[in-house]
Amino acid sequence: MSETITKSIVIEVMRYRPEQESEPVWERFTVPYTDDMSVLQGLQAIKDDQDGSLSFRWSCRMAICGSCGMMINGKPMLSCQTFLRDFAPGPIRVEALAHLPIERDLVVSVEPFVKKLESVKPYIIPKEPRALAQGEYLQTPEELERIEQYSSCINCMLCYAACPQFGIDPEFTGPGVLALLHRYNADSRDGGQAERMEVLNAQDGVWSCTAVGYCSEVCPKGVDPARAVNQNKMNSATDYFKRFLLPGSKRGGKP
Amino acid sequence: MNVKRHPPYRRPMTGWWKRDPFFMRYMLRETTAFAVAAYAIVLCVGVVRLAQGEAAWNGWLQALRSPLSLLLHLVLLIAFVIHAYSWFQIMPKTLPMIKMGGEQVSAGAIQRTGWSAAAIATVLVLALAAWWQS
Numbered sequence A: 001m002s003e004t005i006t007k008s009i010v011i012e013v014m015r016y017r018p019e020q021e022s023e024p025v026w027e028r029f030t031v032p033y034t035d036d037m038s039v040l041q042g043l044q045a046i047k048d049d050q051d052g053s054l055s056f057r058w059s060c061r062m063a064i065c066g067s068c069g070m071m072i073n074g075k076p077m078l079s080c081q082t083f084l085r086d087f088a089p090g091p092i093r094v095e096a097l098a099h100l101p102i103e104r105d106l107v108v109s110v111e112p113f114v115k116k117l118e119s120v121k122p123y124i125i126p127k128e129p130r131a132l133a134q135g136e137y138l139q140t141p142e143e144l145e146r147i148e149q150y151s152s153c154i155n156c157m158l159c160y161a162a163c164p165q166f167g168i169d170p171e172f173t174g175p176g177v178l179a180l181l182h183r184y185n186a187d188s189r190d191g192g193q194a195e196r197m198e199v200l201n202a203q204d205g206v207w208s209c210t211a212v213g214y215c216s217e218v219c220p221k222g223v224d225p226a227r228a229v230n231q232n233k234m235n236s237a238t239d240y241f242k243r244f245l246l247p248g249s250k251r252g253g254k255p
Numbered sequence B: 001m002n003v004k005r006h007p008p009y010r011r012p013m014t015g016w017w018k019r020d021p022f023f024m025r026y027m028l029r030e031t032t033a034f035a036v037a038a039y040a041i042v043l044c045v046g047v048v049r050l051a052q053g054e055a056a057w058n059g060w061l062q063a064l065r066s067p068l069s070l071l072l073h074l075v076l077l078i079a080f081v082i083h084a085y086s087w088f089q090i091m092p093k094t095l096p097m098i099k100m101g102g103e104q105v106s107a108g109a110i111q112r113t114g115w116s117a118a119a120i121a122t123v124l125v126l127a128l129a130a131w132w133q134s
């Protein structure tokens, strides 16, 4: 560490140890810190020096893996990208991501999210099979631009913690997964729109969104999931009327 | 070792809209929609009264001029402005990417277009009313 530690900050952490507590409780730790320390490093300092039982997730420590999302003073943030100095003199409140079921301390259950992610087939489904010898799929800069922003998602689930609609109805497919659904549907190389339409059209798909819009505010990667979801209400309605008026027509054809 | 897996803890949602100013603004947008509905009812009543003949119509006009009605209209107007503001705020999120001259149209430009359309419509209605009165 580059500087000598002279300052300290109080971090209030939400603890939940299911064998010990029936509901979460707050615990205070006083942590010595330097200006270059992230909230995640603050938690690691607690785990190293004060209470080894504190549980939280992280991996990359550089805002890429999406593991370290937490509520920091009530806002969903990546703890590796958030600095203790910005909250001085504290105290700073850290809790598990809102709306997501808590396994232990700051660790939330990701299983339902991963299931939803799988359901939208988040990969390119080629329009027609292509032999290796035919070379790569080409895409114009304009076609790339249409999906680029949405392809930046790191599955951090901050948008889920920002979405009260998801909090009220955990079955809602939710902002992040719907943004990824759009990312593949909008890809010029993809032909899988019809297979994803069922998820998009469902009650728990785009129609559960009431356009609160906070998901886009908190996304650390500038994905704008609210826009992906809400522009697909139009796609869903068009798809419905097409099938209604022209019963023989192919489901979810590219516009 | 015998590891017992506890079911994850779900936090209650009570009072969720008070947790963040962002949610309060959202609730304001949703509640002011009732003002829009209320005004639609006022206008519908007018149409019904019109169908009932001249006396009924004049009675409706008279009722609109009462102090209580003026106060109601003031409240509705404020609610309408708040609703329009919050609605234009979210508008860029409801549209696909629009390109003009090779450039993506910004959220700010979409909001300004919304406000301009609202301003033009207001001026047109007021002009029409003034012309009809004279």
Ligand code: SF4
Binding pocket: A152, A153, A154, A155, A156, A157, A158, A159, A160, A175, A176, A179, A215, A218, A219, A220, A221, A222, A223, A224, A225
């Ligand atoms: S859309 Fe943004 S906030 Fe949501 S999971 Fe992806 S990166 Fe995280």
Ligand code: FES
Binding pocket: A058, A059, A060, A061, A062, A063, A064, A065, A066, A067, A068, A069, A078, A079, A080, A081
């Ligand atoms: S640790 Fe990977 S995003 Fe924070």
